[in-house]
Amino acid sequence: MIQGDRVEFHDANPIIWFKGTLTLDESPTPKQFALLVTECPLPPLVGQTIHGIYRLVGGKLTLSAYGPGAAPVPTAFDAPGAHQFVFTH
Numbered sequence: 795m796i797q798g799d800r801v802e803f804h805d806a807n808p809i810i811w812f813k814g815t816l817t818l819d820e821s822p823t824p825k826q827f828a829l830l831v832t833e834c835p836l837p838p839l840v841g842q843t844i845h846g847i848y849r850l851v852g853g854k855l856t857l858s859a860y861g862p863g864a865a866p867v868p869t870a871f872d873a874p875g876a877h878q879f880v881f882t883h
Contacts, residue, residue: 798866801829808837814844824849824871831862847871853883 795802796816804811810835819826824847831839845867846859857879858871868876 811835812839818848826867827857827859829859846876855881855883857881 799816800813801816802811802813814830814832815830815866817830819828819829820860827846827848829844829846831842831844834840839862844859844861844862845864847868847870848855848857848858849871850856858868858873860868860876862868871878
């Protein structure tokens with residue numbers, strides 16, 4: 795769920811979830827995001843930032859990112875080692 799700059803994600807696996815604060819940057823191509831993890835079941839990840847790329851086409855939001863605290867931002871949605879998430883409305 796995204797509401798304003800707040801994000802809440804729950805995976806099908808109930809132990810995988812997080813809450814955070816989202817910042818979007820529309821100037822680069824592909825567009826980028828930064829997500830500051832504010833709550834999750836793994837304390838070392840709280841306070842870490844997930845940097846990634848996104849696209850919104852029609853009702854489909856696609857995100858690609860490496861894990862929290864990883865420095866690089868993926869340059870493509872199919873970047874090796876990046877996690878991809880697709881949400882539909």
